[in-house]
Amino acid sequence: MGIFLILFPDEHHQQIQSTNDNNSISKKKAINFNLFPPSFSLPSSLKSTKSVNLLYQAQYAISICALLMFTILLLFTISTLPSTTNTTATREYHQPRRQLNGVSSSGRNSSTHALQGMGTLYRRGTRAMHDLIVAHAVESLTSHEFRLFLRLLQRSGTTAKSDLLFVFPSKSSVFDRAIREENDDFMKLLDQYNTNTTLSNNYSSSFSSFKPSHFVKKIDKSKHTGEPIWGRRTRSNLSEVDSAESRRLSYGSVVGFDVEELDPENSLSGFLDHIPMSLRRWACYPMILGRVRRNFKHVALVDMKEVLLLDDPFDKIRGTAMDSVLVITQSSNEKHGRRNLNKAQKLVTPTIIIGGDRGVRRLSDLMLTGIVRTSIQRKRRNSETESALFNQLVGNPFVLQKVKLIASTESIPESISKANFGMVKRRGNADVDVNYILMKLICSFQVESTVYSDCYTYVDK
Structure with missing residues (x-):
């Protein structure tokens, strides 16, 4: 959740809500505009709202990509950490060296x-x-x-x-x-x-x-x-x-x-x-x-x-x-x-x-x-x-x-x-x-x- 807070702060959330409100208003206006003849041109305010939507969609796509990259890096880091098997193998290798002064009968391999x-x-x-x-x-x-x-x-x-x-x-x-x-x-x-x-x-x-x-x-x-x-x-x-x-x-x-x-x-x-x-x-x-x-x-x-x-x-x-x-x-x-x-x-x-x-x-x-x-x-x-x-x-x-x-x-x-x-x-x-x-x-x-x-x-x- 902290990742989303970094990528989407509260102010962005408010902007998105205002944008959504503007979208709903613009949709209503678009319905009214359909009543006019086809030769009627869209106002400049509607054009600016459309560009803002594209901008936030691009930001959303970039955020998703960043999240995926972070997840991949996190999984790679976890997989490279020393596992129990590797620790055991290292311990078995060093065991003969320690056994020069004392051999333990527990060193027997399992079947x-x-x-x-x-x-x-x-x-x-x-x-x-x-x-x-x-x-x-x-x-x-x-x-x-x-x-x-x-x-x-x-x-x-x-x-x-x-x-x-x-x-x-x-x-x-x-x-x-x-x-x-x-x-x-x-x-x-x-x-x-x-x-x-x-x-x-x-x-x-x-x-x-x-x-x-x-x-x-x-x-x-x-x-x-x-x-x-x-x-x-x-x-x-x-x-x-x-x-x-x-x-x-x-x-x-x-x-x-x-x-x-x-x-x-x-x-x-x-x-x-x-x-x-x-x-x-x-x-x-x-x-x-x-x-x-x-x-x-x-x-x-x-x-x-x-x-x-x-x-x-x-x-x-x-x-x-x-x-x-x-x-x-x-x-x-x-x-x-x-x-x-x-x-x-x-x-x-x-x-x-x-x-x-x-x-x-x-x-x-x-x-x-x-x-x-x-x-x-x-x-x-x-x-x-x-x-x-x-x-x-x-x-x-x-x-x-x-x-x-x-x-x-x-x-x-x-x-x-x-x-x-x-x-x-x-x-x-x-x-x-x-x-x-x-x-x-x-x-x-x-x-x-x-x-x-x-x-x-x-x-x-």
């Missing part, structure tokens, strides 16, 4: 889609990573085994350089809760060690001790590391970091997918009657690895039931070509199929495959084709073992022309004390419970015993 409307984002990393670990869960994987795999991986420092992607047979609230709890415990553990640096310095260098220095990265303002590809993008400006502070936390993203999202048509159903997760996972890789191609340099395919990662598995292949793939020798007591295999051929395991992004994608495509070809040639709808099919593929150099296969000279060690390859194979017999030994070893540390809620079950046992 959102991981990539292009699919998957679940459990934790968004601090930056874009060059390595990706794709870990799949078979039907027999228990919650306890899954927790141990994730806990050891988080503690090993591997997630400081790589993203972690889970592939599940189906949606599971048990695994979902386990991931969120382990992520919270990891942030609490990082907080405890950062606030008690003397404790971390006193611990031994064994694979079971936590090293918070792995998760601290020096900031180079001249190089932009980029944002993670998972979840919603946020605006971050590296120049906003104080020049006096040259370090920040660095950890990868944690995401999860189920097979129905990556293989909605169940591609192998037309060739096999029973499709275990160990075989169906190969039908999931073309979808997910194809969507993240060129975002990662190295990829590892891991069976969480069989393999525990105690160190960075990519250290063995750094510096190799992008089409190189490292395969590892099977242990002596691991079940496998020997049919159609050369006796001199050394068997390898499909439970852990590490290589360049291009090489792993090509190998996974060839494995999927090999599964289909074998079922058609043998006219059997019962599935072959994954180990037998994988060794047939590895033993065919003609098929692997576009993959530089690197066969390791060592098998995955079964003894914890011999875990010189950065991982440990789960022992299949009942003589040694690797899970129990590792959990008790983790809980023997002072900080870990207070952070992990399940450590009370391993005290004095």
Whole structure:
């Protein structure tokens, strides 16, 4: 209303009223003038009244235009003010800097889609990573085994350089809760060690001790590391970091997918009657690895039931070509199929495959084709073992022309004390419970015993 008072003061209003009165009088006169012959001319007073009307109409049009311009400017000003979303994004960007002295477990991201409307984002990393670990869960994987795999991986420092992607047979609230709890415990553990640096310095260098220095990265303002590809993008400006502070936390993203999202048509159903997760996972890789191609340099395919990662598995292949793939020798007591295999051929395991992004994608495509070809040639709808099919593929150099296969000279060690390859194979017999030994070893540390809620079950046992 104040705008109208400025544009139309009281005196203008009175003039308009007088003008309206004059208009009514002029109309009456115009009626009388119509009685005269057409040759009769209008008086000069009527002409002046008409010009005044045009003047006020022009002023009214100008006032309306000015009002519209003011409204547009007001809306533009409101839209450019800092919103809650931008404030939140800025707070999230500065959070790792504040967490150097204390990490809060409340920094966990809420559940959102991981990539292009699919998957679940459990934790968004601090930056874009060059390595990706794709870990799949078979039907027999228990919650306890899954927790141990994730806990050891988080503690090993591997997630400081790589993203972690889970592939599940189906949606599971048990695994979902386990991931969120382990992520919270990891942030609490990082907080405890950062606030008690003397404790971390006193611990031994064994694979079971936590090293918070792995998760601290020096900031180079001249190089932009980029944002993670998972979840919603946020605006971050590296120049906003104080020049006096040259370090920040660095950890990868944690995401999860189920097979129905990556293989909605169940591609192998037309060739096999029973499709275990160990075989169906190969039908999931073309979808997910194809969507993240060129975002990662190295990829590892891991069976969480069989393999525990105690160190960075990519250290063995750094510096190799992008089409190189490292395969590892099977242990002596691991079940496998020997049919159609050369006796001199050394068997390898499909439970852990590490290589360049291009090489792993090509190998996974060839494995999927090999599964289909074998079922058609043998006219059997019962599935072959994954180990037998994988060794047939590895033993065919003609098929692997576009993959530089690197066969390791060592098998995955079964003894914890011999875990010189950065991982440990789960022992299949009942003589040694690797899970129990590792959990008790983790809980023997002072900080870990207070952070992990399940450590009370391993005290004095």
